[in-house]
Amino acid sequence: MILLPFLLYIVTPITLAYIFHARKLRKSRNNQVDGVRKALNLESVSGKKFVGFFHPYCNAGGGGERVLWTAIAFMQRTQPDVISVVYSGDVDASKEQIVEKVKSRFDIGLSASSLHFVFLHSRRLVEDKTWPRFTLLAQSLGSMYLAWEAMSKFIPDLYVDTMGYAFTFPVVAWLTGVPIGAYVHYPTISTDMLARVEARTSWHTNSDSISSSPVLSSGKLFYYRAFMYIYSRCLRRADFLMVNSTWTKNHIDSILQHTDGLFDTLDSAAEALLTPFAIIASLSLPTPASHPHKMPKEALRIYPPCDTRSMASFPLEGRERIILSIAQFRPEKDHAMQIKALDALLRAHPEYKSSPHPLRLVLIGGVRNDGDRARVEGLQTLARDLGVSDFLEFIVNASYQDMLTYLSRSSVGIHTMVDEHFGINVVEFMAAGVIPVAHASAGPFLDIVLPVDGMPTGFHARTVDEFAQALHDALSLSSTDDIAMRKRGRESAVQRFSELEFEKGWEASGWKRWLR
Structure with a gap:
């Protein structure tokens, strides 16, 4: 009452x-x-x-x-x-x-x-x-x-x-x-x-x-x-x-x-x-x-949607020793794990440091605000503390063309976010012929990096050591297995994640009937 x-x-x-x-x-x-x-x-x-x-x-x-x-x-x-x-x-x-x-x-x-x-x-x-x-x-x-x-x-x-x-x-x-x-x-x-x-x-x-x-x-x-x-x-x-x-x-x-x-x-x-x-x-x-x-x-x-058309034209051969990361510099993307995985990989396999083609981790990501900029500075400090700065490159707010250039050159792509809802960047890796090493959860695990005819299209990992091992496995494939995995991944990405498939789904959502 x-x-x-x-x-x-x-x-x-x-x-x-x-x-x-x-x-x-x-x-x-x-x-x-x-x-x-x-x-x-x-x-x-x-x-x-x-x-x-x-x-x-x-x-x-x-x-x-x-x-x-x-x-x-x-x-x-x-x-x-x-x-x-x-x-x-x-x-x-x-x-x-x-x-x-x-x-x-x-x-x-x-x-x-x-x-x-x-x-x-x-x-x-x-x-x-x-x-x-x-x-x-x-x-x-x-x-x-x-x-x-x-x-x-x-x-x-x-x-x-x-x-x-x-x-x-x-x-x-x-x-x-x-x-x-x-x-x-x-x-x-x-x-x-x-x-x-x-x-x-x-x-x-x-x-x-x-x-x-x-x-x-x-x-x-x-x-x-x-x-x-x-x-x-x-x-x-x-x-x-x-x-x-x-x-x-x-x-x-x-x-x-x-x-x-x-x-x-x-x-x-x-x-x-x-x-x-x-x-x-x-x-x-x-x-x-x-x-x-x-x-x-x-x-x-x-x-x-993923722009698989232009990426699918990249040659699969002649890739450089580049591990590529494409993700906005947000905390959940866990770029720190990528740097720690690089450190673990170089410690376990110092041969990757040698010339004439030493290994590089390239971090491409968008920065939205002061918090993101501070995050990048913190990652740079972490790289210096671990002694891997010489093998690391940050590219902030890259143009689309610059991103495509790196996708056409890189050998391996890394993605470390836990429970990434989807992971367009992982699709971009595969469409471009880059072998993905992604966290074993959510989108990359359930939807994207899936076997084709029982054969792998990439690697999954959960811990720093697992990522370091998966990176080594991807980088040390025989030339035959290397090209075959890149080809499988590309075909899977192009067939399932193109702009055309997205447009079909958008049309099927029934949005137009709500305009009547």
Whole structure:
């Protein structure tokens, strides 16, 4: 009895404020559309549909961005009546600069006449450096504010999140009523993360100070359980979900069906109390774009695209003694393990140091911010401490052409991230004829580096010593076995992970029916 008056006191003004703002926002859409028409220099947008892509880091140049731009380029070629609207936090770059970088980094050409950018000024709210504590929750709440900013500037006919911000779904649904889709690269939280906290395992998402404390671990486990429950509810608000790998699909499908006794009970009680307010809000918000929502039962697996066409033309013979790494300089990529593996390899096999062709590890990666730059400096310090700097090269924010050059020259590719959701760089290795040595988990293990007719296409490892041994095994293959493995890997990558296969999957997702 005490709870009901309290809820009435708190929720009633919030409901009224929400109804007022949402009505005002939806009425302003004609002005928003006219603004886009003027920005694109179009005489009319009659008959046009607007697909909004929520991708705050669209200029980062990583695998997720390749998915975004490949999808948009495909839609521009096949759907001339669709205008793509990208919600970007890259306020320091112009539309022309972003389009130019897409061409340089991915060799993807975009038509400026059907591409519009909505620049968001609150991206700092989703950056991990902004939230040193309760990072997952704070970033997710920050994404909700960022979505509010996005919808305040432009309401699309279809909203597609291509970065993994599921907490934006209820905001978009409540404010606009438009259909919602997503391409999920990895779950924001997974059962693996819960298991590591419960087992008190130190990880980049579970610091030593927490894993060493029973009290703090119990508190974090409760926090993770609550977050997982809310995350599952947000995912269910989507109309369709696409994922990039078997590992991600297994997790997302599980999260869609996730239940928790404690939070289910609390949620049911809150829903019963708040139902009258939800009914009042829905009756007060006439929305032409509204649609019957049905929770997706499962996600559709669509492998991300790789530019296998140009890479498949590289010669398989005459490769240099180069171990190549292609990965953004983020903590989860674990570049430190690559440097330690190089050190272990050179100690076990000092012959790789000898001239005229000493071994080199080349680290190519994107740097997004000061945190990434500091990470690179830390890796350089580690290399000096281990005495392997002479055998190591850093190439930061390389152009697409420079990356292709190294892919055409390198013998072996290394990838050390644990539970990499997919691993486009591993596909690029194989397509280019580079023998992959990848972590034995998730995408590289379940989807990419798979045997062909019972014969290997690469190597897997888990520890520093295992990586060092696998690198040696790859570098010491006989010429016959070496060429045969490169050829198998290339054929597997080209057949399964091309842009054409991605486009077929994107078309099969059913996104177009939500525009009707």
